[in-house]
């Protein structure tokens with residue numbers, strides 16, 4: 598299978614490391630020789646002041662890792678009652694949006710999502 602650029606989806610020759618003094622960065626080289634910058638694995642300075650590890654486009658699963666780390670930060674860390682309620686509100690809105698998008702774009706996912714939707718409904722009804 599032809600490798601694809603994580604940023605634009607174009608076929609690529611490869612992903613190459615570019616060493617800078619402060620960090621290692623990555624670039625995707627397209628078949629025509631043009632490049633897309635993919636950033637480092639972890640942004641050192643961005644990560645320092647966050648509860649999550651800020652990742653470059655080289656990590657194609659970074660959004661899922663962010664969701665996990667954000668959830669962990671919200672449940673374990675310094676957030677108070679109002680913050681938790683706001684976070685839950687955002688999570689529920691995002692979940693509804695993801696379910697709507699997934700079932701419209703990929704109707705076959707409905708069967709896989711239905712048990713989770715029922716699980717969430719049971720939790721909400723038991724409150």
Ligand SMILES: [Zn+2]
Pocket residue numbers: 602603604605606607625627632633
């Ligand atoms: Zn690209």
